[in-house]
Amino acid sequence: MSQFFIGIDGGGTGSRAVVADQNGNVLGHGTSGAANIVTDPEQSTHHILEAVQAAFNAAQLDISLYAQSAATLGLAGANIASARDAILANMPFARSEIVSDGLIALQGALGDEDGTVVILGTGSAYITRKGDNISWRGGWGFQLSDLGSGARLGRSLLQEVLLSYDRIIAASPLTEHVMAQFGNEPAQLVEFSKTARPSAYAAFAPDIFNYADQDDQVALSVIQQAAGDIAQTLRVLIEEGTDKISMLGGLAPLYQKYLPAEQQALIVPPQAEALEGALQLALNKFK
Numbered sequence: 001m002s003q004f005f006i007g008i009d010g011g012g013t014g015s016r017a018v019v020a021d022q023n024g025n026v027l028g029h030g031t032s033g034a035a036n037i038v039t040d041p042e043q044s045t046h047h048i049l050e051a052v053q054a055a056f057n058a059a060q061l062d063i064s065l066y067a068q069s070a071a072t073l074g075l076a077g078a079n080i081a082s083a084r085d086a087i088l089a090n091m092p093f094a095r096s097e098i099v100s101d102g103l104i105a106l107q108g109a110l111g112d113e114d115g116t117v118v119i120l121g122t123g124s125a126y127i128t129r130k131g132d133n134i135s136w137r138g139g140w141g142f143q144l145s146d147l148g149s150g151a152r153l154g155r156s157l158l159q160e161v162l163l164s165y166d167r168i169i170a171a172s173p174l175t176e177h178v179m180a181q182f183g184n185e186p187a188q189l190v191e192f193s194k195t196a197r198p199s200a201y202a203a204f205a206p207d208i209f210n211y212a213d214q215d216d217q218v219a220l221s222v223i224q225q226a227a228g229d230i231a232q233t234l235r236v237l238i239e240e241g242t243d244k245i246s247m248l249g250g251l252a253p254l255y256q257k258y259l260p261a262e263q264q265a266l267i268v269p270p271q272a273e274a275l276e277g278a279l280q281l282a283l284n285k286f287k
Contacts, residue, residue: 006071007279010035017051030054038077041086070095070286074104108277109270115244120251124149147229150202172218174211227258
């Protein structure tokens, strides 16, 4: 039987780990670099283990106790079997499992309760638990999916900026602000779009919400369209039985006031972060 339980949250922005005893008492935390398990499994393994070692150091535990530990790793890219297996093979713990980063977010936000988490950051996704069944909506990438995400917001804004330049829609302080960033040259904006990654589009999202608060009509139009897409998905999930919604990610608090009142009434604050969700899953599975 394991003496210690480890939760790990790894993704493109960094790796975090927590170690707890059999009663779930947290003993130590640790952090390290990114864990891009699909593109760089070797570096990801290094960073994951570095975060765990930092957590053990904080808890004043020797790493020899890995042999008496069980770990749940919540990792972006866990759905890619080859990437998942490459990481799992190098874990030194007595027992280990790898699950998606979305699953640990769900567990952290709702605990063992039924409901839906809406993740609204650079990308977007909806994860619903109903009993033992967990289902996903969205999250297919911003080119065809991820409606309401920061990436889609930014791309929609740039479309409006070009329409305003062509005098098809009225310009606004926001469109003028964005055009100035590209030297008032639409060709520069088009060149940007040829290589821009989702995070580059998502960088425009804060400006969109800031200008919307100043009644900028283009900003409001972009947000209302995106909020409508979110509301449409939530409407389907509510019809299927969801009665509890937890919204996660940097854009989540900014969107809430744009959703229908009946959906806002179902929103509950997350109980804990994704890292705590990983620890809960480790305790649930291995204790």
